[in-house]
Amino acid sequence: MIRVLLADDEPLTRAGVRAVLAVEPEFEVVAEAADGHEAVQLTQAHQPDVVLLDIMMPKLDGLRAAAEITRTVPRAGVIMLTTFSDDEHIATAFSSGASGFLLKTGDPRELFAGIRAVAEGAAYLSPKIAKWAIQNVNPGRPEARELVGALTAREREVLALVGQGLSNAEIGKRLHIVEGTVKVFVSAILRSLQVSNRVRAAIIAYEAGLVDL
Template identity: 35%
Template sequence: MRILIVEDDPLMQLGLEQALSEYPDFEIVGQAEDGYGGIQKALDLKPDLIVMDIGLPRLDGIAATKQIKEQLPDIHIVMLTSHTLQTEVVAALSSGADAYCIKGASLERLLAAIEAAKDGATYLDPQIARLVLDNLKPPTPEPNQNLALLSERELEVLKLIVEGKSNNEIAEDLYLSTNTIKTHVRGIMNKLAVDDRVQAAVVALRSGLV
């Protein structure tokens, strides 16, 4: 996976490059320090994935993400930021970001965000997942008959998805392999007729499951 880092903090930029370069499947193909630079590097290098900050000089990461996605919709974008306001999270996802990860979180969570984005899913950091999903929860439950199709194990997995946990974290909680959890997640999405984990969580919240 060819990765572009868009980050204005030199120490954070260096740390990301060193951490991700440890993985043989990742190649850091470029770096940019502001939104306009990120757009230009994306157009020039056409990376598979961009790790993008929000608080960038000249042009913020949300606006840069929107412009990149309009021109290069196949590039996956992972927001890595200290911004946790609900409006910023929603704006980032609406602009086309595939994942939202909080700075200071474990490297495992960033890797989970990258993996989810690569697979075409949406990842929300557990720190802000509940914030966003609660905003989508209506005052009265809306029953969803498809939930009855889920097995007891799939319901357990779905509840942990709502908590914003990654596949690895769910596997640890339920003492199962990550591959088994991935199978359950696919089964949940198929039975609920949704495209990603966030939509599955929204169905659970709207139905009053959690």
């Protein structure tokens, strides 16, 4: 069972997402929040596996709520729900600590896939948002190559697989190492790259040429 907290200031949106998730028995909505401040409090209280956060919310917007949630409840994966009218916020959202980015207008199957991926410790971008991110990535960026050049050979292998969207368990199987060791590598990579989350690390992997666009 994947425990989900849903945060959106529009009751109809919350009801719609809740109804979509009810189709799959593996998902359980444990709490709902109408603003970012409440989302932080309820996440701390319920300790969900995944938090679905609207970017634009009162009292505390989704970006700041995501940063606070990842700081205080690091076990909870955060997925930002957005529309393309929020595209000016997407770049900022990449540094919020969120591990997933989904369009509210996307296919419900994307929602299921995103929640499953983030619950397993992977990053997930809606295909349209991924396309936007790639278009704003500069392959071969010198700064990215320099950052990646400071990693060990094994860390670069792990980073390349993070860039492909693999979870820690999947990376462990691919490299024949235990999941705990992968977590250690990922933590070291994030520190070396000076980023707070796997999405930013994946973008650097693209920029450095470790992942084929």
